[in-house]
Each structure stands twice: as C-alpha cells, then as structure tokens.
Amino acid sequence: MPLVVRLRSAVCLLGRFPALAGVDLDVAPGETVLLSGGNGAGKTTLLRMVAGLLPLHQGEGEVLGTDLTRDRRSHRRRIGFVGQETFCYDDLTVRENLRFATRAAGGNTASADAALEGLELGRLADVRHGRLSTGQRRRLALAISFAREPELFLLDEPHAGLDAPGRAYLDAALARASGEGRSVLIASHELELVRPVVTREVVLTNGQAHGAIEDPPSPPPVSPADKALEPTP
Amino acid sequence: MNLFQEAALVAGKDLRIEARARVISQQILPFGLIVLLLFAFALDPDRGVLQRTAPGLFWVTVLLACLLGVSRSFTVEADNGARDGLRLSDLDGSSIFLGKAIALAVELLVFEALLTVGVVVLFDVHLASLLPLALGTVAATVGLAATGTLYGVLAAGIRARETLVPVLLLPVVAPVLLGATRAWEASIDGVPGDAWPWVALLAIFAVLFVGIGMLAFGPLLEES
Numbered sequence: 001m002p003l004v005v006r007l008r009s010a011v012c013l014l015g016r017f018p019a020l021a022g023v024d025l026d027v028a029p030g031e032t033v034l035l036s037g038g039n040g041a042g043k044t045t046l047l048r049m050v051a052g053l054l055p056l057h058q059g060e061g062e063v064l065g066t067d068l069t070r071d072r073r074s075h076r077r078r079i080g081f082v083g084q085e086t087f088c089y090d091d092l093t094v095r096e097n098l099r100f101a102t103r104a105a106g107g108n109t110a111s112a113d114a115a116l117e118g119l120e121l122g123r124l125a126d127v128r129h130g131r132l133s134t135g136q137r138r139r140l141a142l143a144i145s146f147a148r149e150p151e152l153f154l155l156d157e158p159h160a161g162l163d164a165p166g167r168a169y170l171d172a173a174l175a176r177a178s179g180e181g182r183s184v185l186i187a188s189h190e191l192e193l194v195r196p197v198v199t200r201e202v203v204l205t206n207g208q209a210h211g212a213i214e215d216p217p218s219p220p221p222v223s224p225a226d227k228a229l230e231p232t233p
Numbered sequence: 234m235n236l237f238q239e240a241a242l243v244a245g246k247d248l249r250i251e252a253r254a255r256v257i258s259q260q261i262l263p264f265g266l267i268v269l270l271l272f273a274f275a276l277d278p279d280r281g282v283l284q285r286t287a288p289g290l291f292w293v294t295v296l297l298a299c300l301l302g303v304s305r306s307f308t309v310e311a312d313n314g315a316r317d318g319l320r321l322s323d324l325d326g327s328s329i330f331l332g333k334a335i336a337l338a339v340e341l342l343v344f345e346a347l348l349t350v351g352v353v354v355l356f357d358v359h360l361a362s363l364l365p366l367a368l369g370t371v372a373a374t375v376g377l378a379a380t381g382t383l384y385g386v387l388a389a390g391i392r393a394r395e396t397l398v399p400v401l402l403l404p405v406v407a408p409v410l411l412g413a414t415r416a417w418e419a420s421i422d423g424v425p426g427d428a429w430p431w432v433a434l435l436a437i438f439a440v441l442f443v444g445i446g447m448l449a450f451g452p453l454l455e456e457s
Contacts, residue, residue, distance in 0.1 A: 053317055072455070077323040087318025089309060091253040092246070100246050104322035106234070128253070129313070 004029055004064060004152050004183040005050055011058035012042075012049045019045035021207035022059065027152075032174060032184040034194050037204035043187035044084065046204065047154045050185065051081045064151060077105050080150035082158055086141040090130030094121055094140055097129055102147040115147035119169060134161040146173060153177060153184040159193050171197050236328045243324065243332025248339060250309055257340050261301050265348050268294045273355050280357065287356045288417030291348060292410050295377070298344050299406075300399050302337050303381035307389045316389065316457065326451020330382055334446060338378035345370060361423030365432055369416030372435035376409050379442040386450055390457035408438055 005027035012020040020042045027033050035043045048054045050063050052072035061068035066075040088097040095116060102112035116122055119139045124132065132140065138161040145153060153174070159167050174184055174197050188194045195201065203210045234242070251257055272290045276283045283290075310316040319329055352358050360366055384402045388394035412431040419428035 051321065053320060076321050079321065081321055083314060083317065085314030085317070087314050087321070089246070089250055089315055090312060091250045091309070096246075096249065100242070101318060101322070103234075103242055104239075104319070104324050106323040 002065065003027060003062070004031075005185065006062045007050075007059065008061075009059035010049065010056055010061050012045055012054055013057050014045065014054075019207055020049065023204075023207070023209045025202060025209055027183050027185060029183055030178050030181045031200065032178050032186065032198045034191070034198040034201040035185060035187040035204055036189075036191055036201055041204040042207040043204055044156055045207075046209075047081070047083070047156050047185060047187055050152075051079055051154050052076050053081075077148070078151045079154060080145035080148050080152070081154045081156075082138075082141045082145045083156050086129065086137045087144070088129045088137070088140060091128060093126050093128050094132070095125040097140065098144055098147060101144045105148045107148055111149060112143075112147045115143040118146065118173075119143040120165070135163055135166060138162055139166055142170060142173075151182055153182065153186075155184065155186045155188075157188055157190075158186060159188065159190050167193065236325065236331070239324050239328030240331035240335060243329050244335040244339070245332075247306065247309070247333060247336035251305075251336070251340060256305050257302070257344060261298050261305075262344060262347055264301065265294050265298050265344060266351050268297065269348070269351050269355055283356045284358055287352050287358045288414045288421065289410075290356075291352050291417065292373070292413045294348060295341065295345055295374075295413075296403065296406065296410060298348075299337075299341060299377045299381050300402065302340055302344075303385040303398055303402070304395060306333055306337055306382065307385045307394070310389065316454070320454060326454055327447040329454065330386075330446045330450035331443075333385075334375075334378045334382040334443070337381060338374050341374045341378060342371070345374065358421060360421060362420040362425040362428065365416055365425045365428035366420035369413055369420070369428060369432040369435055372432060372439050373409050373413035373416075376435060376439035376442055377406060379439060379446045380406050380409075383442065383446040383449060383453075386453045386457055389454075409435065412438070 003026050005025060007023050007025040010020055010023040010025070011018055023042070023046060035046060037043055045054060049056055049061070049068070052063070052068065052075065055072065056068040064075040064078050087101070092100065098112045098116055099109050102109065116125060119142055121139055121143055124136060129137065129140065142158065158170055162170060177184060186194055186198065269290065273283060276286070310319065353360065381402060384398055384405070388397045388401065391397055412434045416428045416431040416435065419425065419431070
C-alpha cells in the first residue's frame with residue numbers, strides 16, 4: 001500500500017535557516033505518528049511543509065501521491081490541518097466559519113453541521129469567533145478539520161487549550177480516524193497525553209528526525225501446514 | 234463548485250465580514266465626507282472652482298478610500314492565519330481574486346453612491362448625463378477593485394504593507410483617476426459624447442487588470 005507521507009533528505013529553509021535539515025519520514029495509511037522534540041526542533045515547519053504551505057527546498061517529498069517538489073497544492077483539500085492559529089475570521093460566527101471553510105474545501109454544509117455538533121459547539125454556533133475563548137477556538141479549528149473528512153490529519157499541539165471533554169473527544173476521534181485508515185501526524189509537547197493514542201513516535205532535533213522510518217514489517221511465520229501446501233519444484 | 238460559485242462564496246464572506254465590522258460605514262465613509270468638507274472649506278471663496286474641480290476631488294477621495302478598503306480586505310486575511318486557511322482550501326486563486334475584487338467593488342460602489350450625494354449637496358453639482366457617468370463609475374470601480382486586490386496580495390506578506398500598497402498602487406491607477414475624472418466632467422457638462430472615449434478607456438483598464446489578477450493572484454497568494 002503506498003505511503004501517505006514519504007520524505008527523503010527533506011530540507012526546508014526559513015529565510016536562510018534550515019528549519020528542516022534532511023528529514024526522512026514515512027507515514028503509512030492508518031498510522032498515527034507523534035512528532036516530539038524541543039522548541040525550534042522543526043515540528044511545525046515539518047507539518048507546514050507536508051501541508052504544502054512551505055516549499056520543499058531540497059530532497060524528496062511525496063504526500064498523498066503528490067510530489068511536493070512539483071506541486072504543493074493538489075493534495076491540500078485531502079488534508080485536515082490544525083495549526084497554532086485557527087484560520088478563522090473574527091467577525092464570522094462559529095457556524096459561518098465552519099461552513100465557509102468546509103464549502104471552500106469542497107465539502108457540504110451537512111458535514112460542517114455534523115462537526116459542529118460532534119465537538120459540542122452547537123450552543124456557540126451563533127457566537128463570533130472573536131469572542132471565543134482559546135479552548136473554544138481550538139475546538140472550532142478541530143471541527144473544521146474533521147468536517148473536511150481528510151485522508152491525512154496534521155495536528156500542531158491539538159490538545160493545547162482543550163478541557164477534559166474536548167481532549168477525550170479528540171482522542172476518540174483520532175482513534176476512529178485511524179481505524180478508518182486515515183493517517184495522523186501530531187506535533188506535541190504534551191507527550192503523556194498523546195503517546196497513548198499514537199502508533200509511533202518520531203523525535204525531531206535541530207531539524208533532523210530520529211526513528212522516522214520503520215523497518216518494513218517482517219512476513220508472517222509460515223506454518224507447517226502452509227509449507228505442506230507449497231508446490232514442490 | 235465552478236469559478237463563479239467559488240467567487241460568490243469568497244465575496245459573500247468578505248461582504249458579511251464588512252457588514253458586521255461596519256468599517257465602511259463607520260470609518261471609511263466618514264473619512265470620505267471629511268475629505269470633501271475639507272476641500273469645500275479650502276476652496277469655499279470661489280464656488281465655481283469647487284464645481285469645476287468636483288470630479289477630480291471626488292475621484293481622489295475614492296482613491297484614498299480604495300486604499301483603506303484594500304488594506305482592510307487583506308487585514309482580515311492576516312488575522313488568525315486566515316490566509317493559510319484560504320491556501321489550504323480547494324478554492325482556485327482566480328476565484329479568490331474575483332471574490333475579493335467583487336466584494337471590494339461592491340463596497341466602493343456603496344461608498345461612491347453616498348459620496349455622490351455629498352458632492353451634489355456640498356459642491357452644488359448638477360449631474361446632467363447620468364448614463365455615461367454611471368457606466369464610467371462602474372468601470373472605474375471595477376478597475377480600482379481589481380488593481381487594489383492584485384497589489385493587496387502582492388504586499389500581503391510584507392511587514393510594511395500599509396505604506397507599500399499606496400506607493401505601488403497609486404501610480405498604476407493614475408489612468409483611472411484621469412479617465413473617471415474626464416468622464417464625470419463630460420457628464421456634468423452635459424456632453425456625453427466626450428465621456429464615452431474615457432468610459433471605453435476605463436473599461437479596457439478594468440478588463441486588463443481583471444485578467445492579470447486572475448492569472449497572477451494564485452501564485453502571489455502562495456508566495457505571500
């Protein structure tokens with residue numbers, strides 16, 4: 001099965017500074033990968049580059065079948081990106097922001113309304129984004145991401161600002177997404193919260209990834225019965 | 234969604250934001266009326282000068298308001314990383330350009346309609362030929378909105394965009410100021426035949442910059 005994310009020696013410059021200095025990373029379908037590392041390690045840059053918001057300056061990069069060196073746009077609508085900002089408009093209500101973002105991503109208002117209820121934002125539907133608390137904004141950003149029904153979630157500190165029910169919903173939603181074959185790449189400092197829901201952890205240090213590529217799964221052991229069925233030369 | 238549906242989605246979003254924020258009605262319109270009043274005070278001793286220069290004063294005021302509108306249009310995209318939200322969407326750059334330009338044009342047309350009333354009342358101007366005046370105004374407004382949206386995204390990612398946009402935009406829209414002023418003068422004088430060549434010039438300018446904007450906006454948004 002093709003990889004959802006495949007990076008080889010990926011370099012991304014912020015100005016002249018190599019925020020990513022030769023990263024190798026594979027993410028398989030249905031996999032939930034934690035990106036950990038200190039401040040400035042390159043976690044956010046990696047997510048933004050995978051989303052196509054930052055250019056891949058050197059190396060190879062393929063996300064959802066799109067070669068990032070040639071095209072940074074085609075795969076975006078299949079991505080649910082929750083960044084450190086909400087990408088919302090202060091003067092639009094929660095419902096209007098959600099519907100606009102969903103329709104702009106090619107979705108419909110039904111999935112927007114479902115995400116609204118899923119993240120328990122119904123009572124805030126007519127409140128303007130500018131009047132929301134930090135946690136409520138985070139919920140809205142997650143709702144927008146889920147409403148797009150993406151194949152790949154890119155989540156930057158998704159638990160930040162969420163209360164206990166919000167975190168529980170997020171964890172359940174991520175587990176469900178993984179079960180449906182969607183992949184998740186999470187950058188977080190809250191390791192104790194995220195580790196239980198991920199399948200693998202990749203540590204970024206100074207723009208380089210450690211533990212980023214797994215050995216291919218070994219073939220299942222062959223039983224004596226199977227051996228007996230093998231054709232003889 | 235096709236190009237026009239996407240443009241309508243973006244335009245609707247921008248117009249709804251402006252309706253809520255009331256920047257046009259509470260800040261830009263009062264600004265325009267104050268500018269007209271200041272011109273009236275400055276030139277008051279000679280009423281004839283006011284009437285002769287009314288078209289030019291009107292369009293200079295519209296240009297200044299356009300700068301504020303462009304700034305506002307891209308400020309809302311800078312807040313909360315909304316510009317990244319647009320980039321992550323499935324919307325084509327051409328439709329985002331059209332949507333933002335349409336919203337800006339609608340805002341400017343509302344502003345111009347109210348400012349026209351101010352010019353008629355304050356400067357005692359009689360609008361003799363309404364058709365060339367209306368068509369010239371619409372063509373000039375479309376040209377201004379298209380150019381403003383294009384240069385707005387060009388400067389969107391730059392820290393000094395507030396000061397850079399006027400420096401970049403004003404020289405480019407000089408033909409609009411000239412053409413619209415001449416079209417208004419001819420319309421006020423009741424000589425519509427003299428207005429039509431200027432209306433045609435304004436229409437060509439509008440079509441040219443709508444075309445350039447549709448081609449260039451997407452790549453510029455990516456680099457902003």
